[in-house]
Every structure is written in C-alpha cells, then in structure tokens.
Amino acid sequence: MKKILLLMLLATTHGFAQKTLFYMTDHPDSVRDFIEHQTKIDIIVPTWYSVDENGLVSGEPDPSVMRVVKQRHIELFPIVAMFNKSGSHVLLTSEKAQDAMIRTLVAACKENGYDGFQLDLENIAWTDRDALSATVKRIADGMHKEHLQLQIAVVPNAPGYPGHSDFSKWIFSDWRGVFDLKAISDSVDLLCLMTYDQHTRWTTPGPVGGWIWTNENLEYALKMVPREKLSLGIALYGYHWYAGNPEAGGKEPKPNVTADYIGGKDVKTLQETYGAQVQWDAQDHSTYFYFYRDQMREWIFYTEERGFRDRYDLAKAQHLQGICAWVLGQEDPSIWNVLPERK
Numbered sequence: 001m002k003k004i005l006l007l008m009l010l011a012t013t014h015g016f017a018q019k020t021l022f023y024m025t026d027h028p029d030s031v032r033d034f035i036e037h038q039t040k041i042d043i044i045v046p047t048w049y050s051v052d053e054n055g056l057v058s059g060e061p062d063p064s065v066m067r068v069v070k071q072r073h074i075e076l077f078p079i080v081a082m083f084n085k086s087g088s089h090v091l092l093t094s095e096k097a098q099d100a101m102i103r104t105l106v107a108a109c110k111e112n113g114y115d116g117f118q119l120d121l122e123n124i125a126w127t128d129r130d131a132l133s134a135t136v137k138r139i140a141d142g143m144h145k146e147h148l149q150l151q152i153a154v155v156p157n158a159p160g161y162p163g164h165s166d167f168s169k170w171i172f173s174d175w176r177g178v179f180d181l182k183a184i185s186d187s188v189d190l191l192c193l194m195t196y197d198q199h200t201r202w203t204t205p206g207p208v209g210g211w212i213w214t215n216e217n218l219e220y221a222l223k224m225v226p227r228e229k230l231s232l233g234i235a236l237y238g239y240h241w242y243a244g245n246p247e248a249g250g251k252e253p254k255p256n257v258t259a260d261y262i263g264g265k266d267v268k269t270l271q272e273t274y275g276a277q278v279q280w281d282a283q284d285h286s287t288y289f290y291f292y293r294d295q296m297r298e299w300i301f302y303t304e305e306r307g308f309r310d311r312y313d314l315a316k317a318q319h320l321q322g323i324c325a326w327v328l329g330q331e332d333p334s335i336w337n338v339l340p341e342r343k
Contacts, residue, residue, distance in 0.1 A: 018315055019043055019322035020339055021192065021231055023079070024065070030329030031065060038068050040339040042075060042322070045118050045151075049080040049108075053090035055100030061112050070113070072342075077151050080105065081120040085174070088124045092131035095138075102142035109148050116149030116189070126177030133183035140187040149189040153324070154179045156195050156233075158220035167202070182224035189229065192324040193221050195311075196235035201259040205241040205299040209233070210284035214311065218318065231324040232315040236331035238262045238302025240270070242293075263330035267302050276300075285310045305334035312338050 021043035024030045034044060049059030057080060069076045080101075082088055091097050105117050119139070124132060140150040157176035162169040185191050195214045199206035207213075214232075221230060244256035262270075271278060274291035281288060288301040315323045325331075 018320065019231070021045060021322060021324040022328050023047065023324070023326045024328045026062065027329055030327065031062060033328040033331070034065060035068055037328075037336055038072050038074065039341050040336060042342060043077060044069065044074055045077050045079055045324070047081065047120075048078040049117070051080050051082050051091065051101055053084070053087035053094075053097065055091060055094070055097035055104075057101055057104040057108070066112065075115050076113070077116050077118045077149070078108075078114060079118050079120045079153075081122075083121075083123045085123050085125055088121060089128055089131075092124075092128050092135045098135055098138055102139055105139070106142065106146050106148065109143075109146070114148075116143055116151065118151035118153060118190075118192070120153045122153075122155060123174060124178040126173050129178050129180055132178050133180045133187075136184050137187040140189075150187070151190040151192060152184060152188050153192045153194055153233075154181065154184065156193055156217035156221070157181070158217045160220065181221055185225040185229055190231060190321060191221075191225055191229055192231045193217065193233050194324075194326070195233040196326065199239065199301070201239070204257070205239075205259070205301065207281065207284045207286035207288070207301050208235040208237070208239055208303065209311075210281075210286055211310070212284060214314070218314070222318070227319050228321055230320050231322050232311060232318075232320055234308060234311045234323050234325045235303050236264075236308075236325050236327055236335065238264075238267055238300055240266075241299040243296050261330070262300060262302065264302070264304075264332035267300055267332070270300065280306065302332065303335070304332040305337055308332075308335040309338045 019042040020040060022041050024034050024044055024046045046062065046065060048061060049057055051057045082091065108114060109116060119136065136152060143150045155175050157179055162172035195217050196209040198209050198213045218232060239259045240262040241257065241259040244258035246253035246256050248256060270291065271289055276289040276291040278287060278289045285307055286301055287304050287307055288299065290297050290299045312323055
C-alpha cells in the first residue's frame with residue numbers, strides 16, 4: 001500500500017498525462033452526458049454494434065454523436081459485442097464467420113471515419129481460451145492491414161485460476177478463464193481491464209470494484225500487459241441490494257437476496273428519501289450507505305468523486321494508458337470535478 005501511495009504522489013507531482021475513455025449507450029441520458037462533457041473525454045466507445053455466430057455485424061452510428069466527434073477530434077471506437085456462450089464458440093471456431101465480421105468492421109470504419117473497434121465478447125467458456133486469442137489476433141491483423149486499431153474489453157481474472165468456492169469456479173469457467181491476457185495484448189492496441197462488478201446480484205453486498213480487488217487484478221494484468229496498452233476500468237454506476245421475492249422462480253420459497261444496477265440520480269433520491277448516512281470504506285476506497293424499508297436493511301455501493309479520483313490517480317501512478325469508465329448516463333455528477341479539460 002505504501003508503494004501505491006508513493007506512486008500516486010509522484011504521478012501527481014510530475015503531471016503524467018493519461019487518456020479518458022468513456023463508454024456510452026444509445027440511451028438519451030448517455031448521449032446527453034457525452035455531449036455535455038465532451039471536453040473531458042479523449043476516447044468515446046459507444047455500444048452501437050453486435051455480432052452473431054455467423055459473423056453478421058449489425059448496428060449503425062448516432063448522427064449527433066458523430067457531429068461532436070468530428071468537431072472535437074475525439075477518438076471513436078464503437079463496441080462490437082456478443083454475450084452468448086454457444087454463439088461465441090461457433091464464431092471463434094469458424095474462419096468464414098470471422099472473415100465476414102472483419103470485412104464489415106473495416107467497411108464501417110472507412111464509411112464512418114472510426115479509428116477502429118472495441119471487442120466486447122463475454123460469457124465464453126474457458127475451454128475456448130486459445131480460440132479467443134487466435135480470433136482476436138486474426139481480427140487485429142485484418143484491422144491493422146487497413147491502418148485501423150483494435151481494442152478489447154476483458155474481465156479481470158486474478159489470480160488466474162478458480163478458487164475453492166462454487167462461485168469462484170463458476171466465475172472462472174464462464175467469465176474469467178477465457179482471457180489469455182498475454183496473447184491478447186500482443187495482438188490489440190488497447191486492453192480495457194473491466195475492474196468492476198466485483199460484487200453483483202450474484203453475490204453478497206459489497207463494493208462494485210473494491211480497492212484491494214482492483215489492485216490485485218491490476219498487478220496481475222501488469223505481469224502480462226504493457227502499461228501503455230492497459231486502461232483501468234472504473235464503474236460509474238452502483239448496485240442496490242435488497243430482499244427479493246422468496247417464491248420467484250420455483251415451487252418452494254428460497255432465499256432471494258438480489259441486486260439491481262443503480263445510477264447516480266437514483267442513488268441520491270434513495271439517500272435523501274430515507275435519510276441514509278453516506279459512509280466511506282477506507283479499506284476498499286468505496287462509498288456506501290444503507291437504509292431500512294419495510295423493516296429490512298437495503299444496501300447501496302456506488303462511485304462518487306472520492307472513489308473515482310483514487311482510481312483515476314492509481315492509473316496515473318501506474319503509468320497506464322488511462323482509464324475506461326462504464327457508463328455515461330449513470331455517473332454521480334461529482335466525478336467530472338476530477339477530470340481536466342482536453343486541450
């Protein structure tokens with residue numbers, strides 16, 4: 001911890017520059033946030049495209065976003081996404097499907113002036129690890145031949161193997177284990193480490209991306225990924241945990257602790273409605289509060305200015321390429337105080 005604090009101090013003193021990458025959906029709130037804060041964004045990654053198992057890429061740009069990007073000269077890397085285990089396996093093992101995908105990505109870049117694409121391929125079995133690495137290389141090679149770039153978002157996977165618990169085995173086999181960080185980083189131009197969703201609706205309440213967990217995953221990634229190719233993920237949203245319907249989804253009542261995404265505006269509403277005391281977890285550098293409704297305690301963990309600043313400074317201290325923040329439209333407005341204006 002002392003080493004990290006020293007690096008943060010040195011980075012602040014020397015003014016190390018880093019790039020701010022923000023993800024954006026097609027929701028009006030997300031688009032409006034991009035337009036409002038365009039002067040603090042270096043790279044925009046909108047969720048405009050998806051791909052199926054046959055390599056068919058579907059999607060199109062938002063004209064209002066394109067106007068701002070061209071006017072401000074902001075780097076633009078739309079996402080092409082797939083979250084389908086069986087479909088991903090077909091795509092990753094079919095050169096014909098990959099060729100169709102590459103042709104469409106290149107054509108879309110040339111037609112719309114994109115700098116490249118970002119891959120977001122998740123929920124893939126760990127047994128497709130080598131196939132994913134080979135496919136990423138193939139797509140990257142195809143993009144590079146046309147002087148375009150390829151980025152990828154990856155699930156953090158420290159310590160690199162499944163643990164003892166059933167949850168640890170599941171999260172590795174279905175999410176973490178497929179990403180060979182060394183092989184992938186050798187191919188792409190930027191790797192966005194999604195250091196968020198440490199705790200989710202599948203887990204007990206806790207920080208979306210706690211400080212200790214974030215640092216463990218960053219240190220693990222840096223063993224394989226060059227600093228100049230690595231961007232640190234920061235969650236702009238939160239989670240709200242509560243007791244769900246015990247009778248949902250089955251014949252017999254079962255424990256049903258669940259959670260939903262929650263954005264900054266809704267966080268503020270609940271905090272004010274129930275008079276909750278906002279608290280700071282010094283160990284995990286995370287903000288949270290709880291309140292009672294119907295005699296039951298509900299928990300909210302989220303990112304505000306202090307938590308965002310710590311992670312932003314961590315990326316700077318580690319001399320990373322920058323940060324990648326998910327997602328515009330969900331953030332606490334205070335996070336914009338941290339970021340400098342683009343020159």
